[in-house]
Amino acid sequence: xxxxxxxxxxxxxxxxxxxxxxxxxxxxxxxxxxxxxxxxxxxxxxxxxxxxxxxxxxxxxxxxxxxxxxxxxxxxxxxxxxxxxxxxxxxxxxxxxxxxxxxxxxxxxxxxxxxxxxxxxxxxxxxxxxxxxxxxxxxxxxxxxxxxxxxxxxxxxxxxxxxxxxxxxxxxxxxxxxxxxxxxxxxxxxxxxxxxxxxxxxxxxxxxxxxxxxxxxxxxxxxxxxxxxxxxxxxxxxxxxxxxxxxxxxxxxxxxxxxxxxxxxxxxxxxxxxxxxxxxxxxxxxxxxxxxxx
Amino acid sequence: xxxxxxxxxxxxxxxxxxxxxxxxxxxxxxxxxxxxxxxxxxxxxxxxxxxxxxxxxxxxxxxxxxxxxxxxxxxxxxxxxxxxxxxxxxxxxxxxxxxxxxxxxxxxxxxxxxxxxxxxxxxxxxxxxxxxxxxxxxxxxxxxxxxxxxxxxxxxxxxxxxxxxxxxxxxxxxxxxxxxxxxxxxxxxxxxxxxxxxxxxxxxxxxxxxxxxxxxxxxxxxxxxxxxxxxxxxxxxxxxxxxxxxxxxxxxxxxxxxxxxxxxxxxxxxxxxxxxxxxxxxxxxxxxxxxxxxxxxxxxxxxxxxxxxxxxxxxxxxxxxxxxxxxxxxxxxxxxxxxxxxxxxxxxxxxxxxxxxxxxxxxxxxxxxxxxxxxxxxxxxxxxxxxxxxxxxxxxxxxxxxxxxxxxxxxxxxxxxxxxxxxxxxxxxxxxxx
Amino acid sequence: xxxxxxxxxxxxxxxxxxxxxxxxxxxxxxxxxxxxxxxxxxxxxxxxxxxxxxxxxxxxxxxxxxxxxxxxxxxxxxxxxxxxxxxxxxxxxxxxxxxxxxxxxxxxxxxxxxxxxxxxxxxxxxxxxxxxxxxxxxxxxxxxxxxxxxxxxxxxxxxxxxxxxxxxxxxxxxxxxxxxxxxxxxxxx
Numbered sequence: 001x002x003x004x005x006x007x008x009x010x011x012x013x014x015x016x017x018x019x020x021x022x023x024x025x026x027x028x029x030x031x032x033x034x035x036x037x038x039x040x041x042x043x044x045x046x047x048x049x050x051x052x053x054x055x056x057x058x059x060x061x062x063x064x065x066x067x068x069x070x071x072x073x074x075x076x077x078x079x080x081x082x083x084x085x086x087x088x089x090x091x092x093x094x095x096x097x098x099x100x101x102x103x104x105x106x107x108x109x110x111x112x113x114x115x116x117x118x119x120x121x122x123x124x125x126x127x128x129x130x131x132x133x134x135x136x137x138x139x140x141x142x143x144x145x146x147x148x149x150x151x152x153x154x155x156x157x158x159x160x161x162x163x164x165x166x167x168x169x170x171x172x173x174x175x176x177x178x179x180x181x182x183x184x185x186x187x188x189x190x191x192x193x194x195x196x197x198x199x200x201x202x203x204x205x206x207x208x209x210x211x212x213x214x215x216x217x218x219x220x221x222x223x224x225x226x227x228x229x230x231x232x233x234x235x236x237x238x239x240x241x242x243x244x245x246x247x248x249x250x251x252x253x254x255x256x257x258x259x260x261x262x263x264x265x266x267x268x269x270x271x272x273x274x275x276x277x278x279x280x281x282x283x284x285x286x287x288x289x290x291x292x293x294x
Numbered sequence: 295x296x297x298x299x300x301x302x303x304x305x306x307x308x309x310x311x312x313x314x315x316x317x318x319x320x321x322x323x324x325x326x327x328x329x330x331x332x333x334x335x336x337x338x339x340x341x342x343x344x345x346x347x348x349x350x351x352x353x354x355x356x357x358x359x360x361x362x363x364x365x366x367x368x369x370x371x372x373x374x375x376x377x378x379x380x381x382x383x384x385x386x387x388x389x390x391x392x393x394x395x396x397x398x399x400x401x402x403x404x405x406x407x408x409x410x411x412x413x414x415x416x417x418x419x420x421x422x423x424x425x426x427x428x429x430x431x432x433x434x435x436x437x438x439x440x441x442x443x444x445x446x447x448x449x450x451x452x453x454x455x456x457x458x459x460x461x462x463x464x465x466x467x468x469x470x471x472x473x474x475x476x477x478x479x480x481x482x483x484x485x486x487x488x489x490x491x492x493x494x495x496x497x498x499x500x501x502x503x504x505x506x507x508x509x510x511x512x513x514x515x516x517x518x519x520x521x522x523x524x525x526x527x528x529x530x531x532x533x534x535x536x537x538x539x540x541x542x543x544x545x546x547x548x549x550x551x552x553x554x555x556x557x558x559x560x561x562x563x564x565x566x567x568x569x570x571x572x573x574x575x576x577x578x579x580x581x582x583x584x585x586x587x588x589x590x591x592x593x594x595x596x597x598x599x600x601x602x603x604x605x606x607x608x609x610x611x612x613x614x615x616x617x618x619x620x621x622x623x624x625x626x627x628x629x630x631x632x633x634x635x636x637x638x639x640x641x642x643x644x645x646x647x648x649x650x651x652x653x654x655x656x657x658x659x660x661x662x663x664x665x666x667x668x669x670x671x672x673x674x675x676x677x678x679x680x681x682x683x684x685x686x687x688x689x690x691x692x693x694x695x696x697x698x699x700x701x702x703x704x705x706x707x708x709x710x711x712x713x714x715x716x717x718x719x720x721x722x723x724x725x726x727x728x
Numbered sequence: 729x730x731x732x733x734x735x736x737x738x739x740x741x742x743x744x745x746x747x748x749x750x751x752x753x754x755x756x757x758x759x760x761x762x763x764x765x766x767x768x769x770x771x772x773x774x775x776x777x778x779x780x781x782x783x784x785x786x787x788x789x790x791x792x793x794x795x796x797x798x799x800x801x802x803x804x805x806x807x808x809x810x811x812x813x814x815x816x817x818x819x820x821x822x823x824x825x826x827x828x829x830x831x832x833x834x835x836x837x838x839x840x841x842x843x844x845x846x847x848x849x850x851x852x853x854x855x856x857x858x859x860x861x862x863x864x865x866x867x868x869x870x871x872x873x874x875x876x877x878x879x880x881x882x883x884x885x886x887x888x889x890x891x892x893x894x895x896x897x898x899x900x901x902x903x904x905x906x907x908x909x910x911x912x913x914x915x916x917x
Binding site for chain 2: 154166173179181258266270274
């Protein structure tokens with residue numbers, strides 16, 4: 001499923017300013033642009049795409065075993081993992097998962113007036129390891145591991161195409177319903193770690209990534225080339241860097257947009273209804289105007 | 295257009311009512327029996343589409359206000375909860391967010407239609423100026439509405455745009471700062487600012503609604519313009535609004551709704567900014583602040599002027615100048631269709647606006663600034679130089695004598711021998727025979 | 729319009745179909761706008777409440793919140809339990825137990841409590857008349873003519889099993905879904 005394409009050479013150009021939304025603007029300071037981000041084929045992409053339940057389940061496993069060590073998912077609740085259109089895990093399994101989730105829920109005050117922590121329930125958020133941003137920064141050497149709940153919608157890919165290509169590109173994107181830029185970026189980022197090129201100055205504690213604005217990222221490579229997360233026999237895919245990265249990206253895309261399946265399903269019924277009604281209205285209009293030259 | 299009322303109350307109750315509050319009579323005279331030029335093209339359906347847009351925005355907005363929390367601490371979370379947890383919240387929120395863009399698509403088409411066919415010319419000056427006020431109110435509403443999700447673009451958009459007023463410090467030192475702090479209710483954009491924006495964002499649509507009623511009233515006094523720019527002279531020039539125009543409007547509305555639904559259901563994020571999915575952070579400015587697409591041409595004009603105050607004045611002037619074009623246009627005819635020279639300038643103006651839109655999204659540097667200045671210069675030159683000069687020099691091409699002549703001359707010529715001026719054989723009556 | 733014009737409102741099948749289709753579409757769009765006001769997914773999934781009963785002495789009562797509603801929990805004295813058991817169901821204004829754990833059963837005291845834990849009465853403390861919170865929880869409160877609860881809004885009297893005995897309220901207090909997790913702990917919801 002993965003489209004294997006050669007990465008475009010890094011291009012330095014006027015237009016390659018501020019390519020990624022939501023990230024601090026170190027792009028110019030680095031003196032170069034980011035590598036071109038290719039469009040990946042996603043099961044949930046375009047106007048017909050839907051999430052692949054098995055992929056979301058594998059992606060949750062990657063999140064749980066790798067990402068959750070630093071990143072929260074605090075806009076998502078455990079109950080969402082059970083709901084239709086998502087990983088659709090068994091409710092009892094998720095209850096157990098919530099109860100064992102290492103980052104407990106702050107609650108209180110109790111009858112003695114003390115705040116306390118308690119195990120999560122279905123209705124609770126998927127808590128990250130840090131109480132607040134300051135604690136996170138302190139633990140991560142000043143870098144803040146962002147909450148991942150909206151990541152794929154909070155990132156995007158800017159086009160660096162020349163002006164005359166904009167209108168055809170826009171028309172194509174609208175017609176094909178392309179809005180997976182955030183997922184494309186995230187996948188590129190996860191698979192974009194590399195040896196730093198000769199002469200590139202990497203700051204202390206930073207890592208080289210072809211797709212991160214400025215090519216320096218505080219996050220160490222989370223998924224290895226050999227793959228990091230071993231799936232179960234019946235999970236539908238084998239471990240590899242690309243597979244892990246693709247699965248966790250799909251999972252995070254669901255976390256950011258859990259109504260995608262329902263939305264597109266409704267979309268098609270609405271479109272069919274609208275097309276039929278519009279045609280009827282067109283012929284009705286024609287019939288009313290048939291004796292009037294206009 | 296004022297015409298004799300043909301409303302006849304059918305029952306005693308209707309008669310009783312008609313003598314006391316003749317709303318049914320008004321609706322009948324203005325929206326059923328109202329004479330509509332028979333030659334209107336589909337560009338004239340956008341008035342109805344815009345009414346739909348306004349109602350849709352008000353209805354979805356009222357719903358969102360039931361779930362939204364206008365406080366700096368909760369605004370972002372509450373919008374996220376609307377999308378995740380509220381029943382059909384994802385649908386209604388997407389309708390409102392994409393609806394703003396659809397509203398502007400429609401209003402820009404509506405404005406350019408007016409510009410092309412000279413719909414601003416006498417006796418429709420007030421109708422046109424009311425339209426300019428509606429545009430201004432729409433812009434203010436959209437700007438304040440975009441602040442409400444309290445994402446990064448919301449916060450920094452508000453910061454940058456409200457700071458425009460600080461340019462008044464160049465006129466009277468301290469004045470701009472005072473105004474900006476008054477707008478903010480503090481020394482920076484904060485939750486206080488968000489609260490007042492929410493209040494005004496809820497108020498302004500009803501102001502727009504009132505302006506729209508006046509706009510429609512003025513339209514029904516002067517009557518609709520049409521592609522020829524020739525007023526309705528005889529009965530055969532027009533058709534009753536119902537069912538002719540109504541059915542045409544309904545068809546066009548559904549075509550528009552297909553596009554609307556496409557964005558809402560297949561790509562709700564396409565018309566927004568990814569950055570606005572990051573919660574507002576007063577310490578980090580996003581690398582590339584751009585307004586929503588519908589403000590881009592004005593943003594380009596703002597940045598094209600090297601002086602801060604000058605840029606702000608140019609930006610506001612670019613909208614205000616629209617109110618003066620009924621008097622700037624010196625042409626003896628309304629419709630650009632019969633203006634062989636001005637036609638080219640019209641398309642050049644349209645291209646300038648599109649180019650300014652493109653440049654507004656680009657960083658203000660190098661070649662982009664150069665082109666932004668060229669197109670900004672043309673934007674103003676079009677109104678201030680081209681309209682008066684070309685209008686008074688140009689000789690209009692030959693015009694038909696009436697709407698009916700235009701319609702029959704255009705389509706009837708080929709079949710003129712089939713009788714009835716191109717009316718299909720067997721048609722017992724056609725409006726032009728009346 | 730002159731009389732010889734073909735009636736433009738002629739009931740053309742196309743016009744009828746187009747109008748009908750448009751109307752159906754507009755009507756179905758109403759549902760999301762109605763449904764959005766129903767309890768959202770967050771409210772539906774609201775946590776169940778665990779209550780520790782050990783601090784409640786005999787004869788005392790506490791009030792806890794569950795789904796935004798007050799839940800009365802009373803540790804009844806043996807006399808109160810006895811009084812509640814003696815009442816004949818057919819004398820009651822509302823003969824149904826109103827217990828979500830035993831739906832549709834007669835309003836005996838046994839049916840409104842948990843077997844083996846009869847001294848504990850757990851119920852939603854909202855008067856079934858018009859939603860006021862009745863008196864009777866605090867020791868000094870008026871407990872009404874039947875020693876249970878008394879709603880001061882319109883004078884409804886409830887007995888020691890929370891059943892309506894006198895006044896305008898139509899139903900007994902509702903018993904929420906709950907279970908004993910241990911002898912001194914219940915889980916409501």
